[in-house]
Amino acid sequence: MSSGPAPGASRLDPEPMARRDFLGLASIWAAIAALVFATVGMIRLPKAAVLSSPSKKFRVNLPDSLAPGQAYVPPGRSVAVFRDAAGVYAISLVCTHLGCIVKSQAEGFECPCHGSRFKPDGEVAKGPAPKPLPWRKVAVAAGGFIVDEDVTVPPGTKVKA
Amino acid sequence: MSSPSSSPSALRTFAANLIGAPRRILQSAFRTGVPRTDRTRSTFVFSNVFLHLHPVRTHRWSLRWTATMGLGIAATAAFLVTLVTGVLLMCYYKPYPDVAYNSIKDIHFVVPTGRFIRNIHRWAANVMVVTVLLHMARVFFTGAYRKPREFNWLIGLALLAVTLGLSFTGYLLPWDQLAYWAITIGANIAQSPREVTDALGMTASFDPGGLQRQLLLGSDVVGAEALIRFYVLHVMALPLLLVLLLAVHFWRIRKDGGLTRPADADERLGPPPPDTYPVFTEAPTRTYHLAAIVRGRTEAVGRGPENTVPSMPHLFYAELGILMVTILVCLALAVVSDAPLKELADPSVPENPAKAPWYFLGLQELVSFSAFMGGIGIPAIVLAGLGLIPFLDREESGTGLWFGGPGGRSLVFKAMLVGLGAAIGIEVIVIRYGWLREWFPKIPQLAITFCNSGTILATAYGLFSIWLVRRHRSTRAGAVGLFTCFLCGFVVLTIIGTYFRGPNWVFYWSPNDWPKH
Amino acid sequence: MNKNKHLLLWSSLGALALLVTASVQENFLKDWRVTQGGVRAEAGPIDVRLRQIIVPGLKATDRCVTCHVGMAPGEQGATGSQVAQAHKPLVHDPADYGCTVCHGGQGLATEKADAHGDVHFWPEPMIPIRFAQAGCGSCHTYAGVPEEKQLSHARNLVERYDCLVCHRVDGRGGTLRPIGTGGMEGPDLSRVGASGWDKNWYDKHLQKTREATDRRWTDSFGPVNKTDLDRINSFLATRVAAPRLVEAASLFHSLGCRGCHKVGGVGGDDGPDLTHEGEKDPGRLDFAHVPGEPTLANWLAQHFRVPAEVVPNSRMPAMGLDENQIELLTLSMLSLRRGDYPGTYWPKDRLRTERLGEREFAVDSATLFGTFCSGCHGLRGEGMRYPGVPPFPAIANPDFLALASDEFIAATIKQGRPGRRMSAWGDPASGLRPAEVPAVVSYLRQMGNTSAPAPDIRPARWAKRDVADGASLFAANCQGCHGDKGQGIEGPALHNKTLLDNATDTYLSETISRGRRGTAMIAFAQPSTVHPALTPAEIESIVSFIRTWERP
16 A cells, blocks of 8 residues: 655655565565466476377388388388398388378389379489488397387488398 | 657668567557556556456455455356366367276376366366355355345356356266266256156156256267267356356446445444545546446445555455465365276166265255155255345345344354254154155155155245244345255255265265175 | 465465475376386486377277386387386287286276276276286187196196107296207297197107107107097197196186086076176175285185185085185186177187187086086086085986986986076087087996996886875885975985986886985885885885876
């Protein structure tokens, strides 16, 4: 509450508060702090901690009949696994342009959405795609291989059984 | 920010405008200045769309804690908390029977802060129901429903119904055994008019009970249709309705002249603190935001403004304080107690006992005596009675004071005794000795519909109230007696329904005595 | 107004404190975060986040791997904490099946007690680890498991013939090849029952013995006779990498449990259907008389010990089982799960038993007897006496077998004794199939060491004496055990349709004359200390009286 009006000033516009109100300020700031903390905490909620899609690391058992250069796409996955004399490698099938799934052909990969073409090693041959198809990490595990779609490795990385 | 030369170049002006833009953006939003003077405090309130629902100046009586206990604000605060937490929960909850339960488990276990938010939501909902009921009691006992506030009382009753509806619709969403069977009971209570139409043989042609249940569930069993209906009601329809009604409720508070105070409030308050001073004691030179000049009196004319204080900061400290206390209570409860989640709903395994949400357990106790009376009859009588109170009690003595009016505190005390005694008494008789169906197995159902614990209790309260009207020669005394009796009856029945009813709704002193399944 | 400021200040600080507490609990103190903090992978510390295995076909979302990091796909190298170690080598990769299919528990949970299902309101707690093989029963059923004596005999043969010198079976045996050649001498046979084995193995082994110059072959393999060879093959058929489970199933098929209980639609009706016994919700069971933790395993075990205490009004007698048998039977009960999974996940044995009609038990005569009959009639057909229940007859009794023709026994098995505890086992869906009944009959003869009687030259009904005499003789001599209306008390019910339809008068009179050794039925044609001998005429009157019960 303020003190009475200064002489001469209108009664509608008296002196502002002379004394700082520590209790009032402290309480307001405490409330603001609590509400801000709560808001920050609540903002964390919408970002999911787990996704409902299956794990990005998965086991692959290559069929024995897989020829070199022939792609094996595990069911429900968007990565192609190849095996040749140098070893096993995996190339992502997600087009680097806007994310459509490319098809593996004999001469490389072809994207049905905007016509991007990639060479068999993932390099861009033609089309609006800006970057080559990334190679994904393959590791050996008992009885098969583990492909990790989250980890990118330099092109040409092949793993022997 | 113009340059020293008389006509600055256009580019300089542009640059100066760009640099000054942030400050001007702020100024365009906040135009009133720091609220340190009376004028700036006033404009702070009425220039702000969110705050201008408040009066610029508040009467000192209204700010007394005992005037309202802050219950209305607490109820609104609880609603805000449920609103915010509810929207967050909507990011993850899926309203279809196959996935609803697992989505709640996900919220509990893997969503960041999910468990905490869900707990807060559930506790805030309970706090909201409790504060709303206490607020209604406060308004009644201070006579704050009297002219000119009758319509606001009715809006308040509508708000009560919507609040209970929100709680009830939310109860089903987890789709666990607790939810499923509670809503099955609720839907069957909605069907209870059948008790009467069956006894009269009219059900084939006139079946309001069946219609109510069908509308509620969208089907003849509690299933996916019921879940999606309840979900839509819970997240959209009822909150919207609540906000609309709240807007009307707050508007009416302003138009009815603020919170109720006794006619002699100024004497009771005593002299104002030394550093207050009268406002508007000189002729105003500017009329701020003058809307119109009308004939007649406004409620505020006829009383000096000397006993009002600026809402900013007095009222807002009080409101903010209550908001934070409500938040604190909800947080504390959420930290110590998890929201319940039983097994997945299984229509083939009824919960025994299947209990409605706690605020309906008193009703469920009555329903165990007669479906119609407990489900429709007595609630309708109670609602009608509550709605009629402001129109039956036209007295003016005691408005604004707790337990004001003829009889005063001792009347309330006596009514409490009568209310508790009658409720406990009739319950003891029924539990110990049974009722008409046990004594006369062939008696027609209609006899029980009209003569059961609920109707007997209601009649007893009614007769007591009429006796009070005659004795005190005052409708208010009767109303106080009746309201107090019903409050006590509600409490007794709810406690019995919560703690002392076990499988098959049999009376047990403790859950340890329940028979093992 | 100061009061309001204080209200605001202290409630805000309180709220802030609670928020900080909650935030610390969430971000630092959660059990799984603490566990993961101590885990390292080969490349360095693992990244601390929730992990889960999702198998849409099984509707499984298993977050067990949040703490059991080493079992998550691709994280087998994790070290540092006991909880995080990799799974033991097993047949089914958790990445393909999840964890809860085999182990039970609450996959959605991330706290230990909730995840293990040891909380109220989770109906499927984790199976205790010592019963872990029960999890196989989520998808698998048994196929062709023999009764226990045959199984243990076959197991002994494998030991005695030194198969384990070269082959590993269920974690025992096998020899490494000399250094440089790599591998084991012979393949691991623990799973051959499921994966199949070369049926010509014996001939090939013999050939190798003859042709090889290597001492490993010439010295360690030799001829095996046909019976033992068949036994060894039947043993191999039961090797499915779950030896204890097979032992438990075998015990189940020796004690006659199906005599009263149905499993998979096959069995008797006296007791409840056990097909999903392993999935029972412990929250709905009564643990008032079960000591120890309120778990399904404890309830089952105690029920085996004293059924009538655990289930009031239970008709199941206390079988007098020892603790090892109880442990095995509990395992077999816990394995009765048979989840409702899509057909693509059904293993071959379940397809064979549930779709193609193969039996879960071996169909040799001993196993058939052990599966259906031994619970009531005794492990050797000697009859059983349980408290409070009429005794079950000795069906391998030589005196009975000497008089009962194969047709009589077969008819009794198929039609049962209506109104008594002997069910009609002739229904091929729930009982014995037509080809199996003669096998049971021949096993009885084998146990009683008595062949079928010579065909009766007299007609089925030849008794024609005075019924009134027969009635009084019956009252004097027979009704004490057989009841005054032939309803059966200590002795079998004589006033019974299937008995009277199938028994000849010769059978009845000879039984009365000769009695049955070792039972309460004495030879009435011989004098005893309490009554004189009955003459053949008197016996014929009794038979005539008994025959009056045939008329309605």
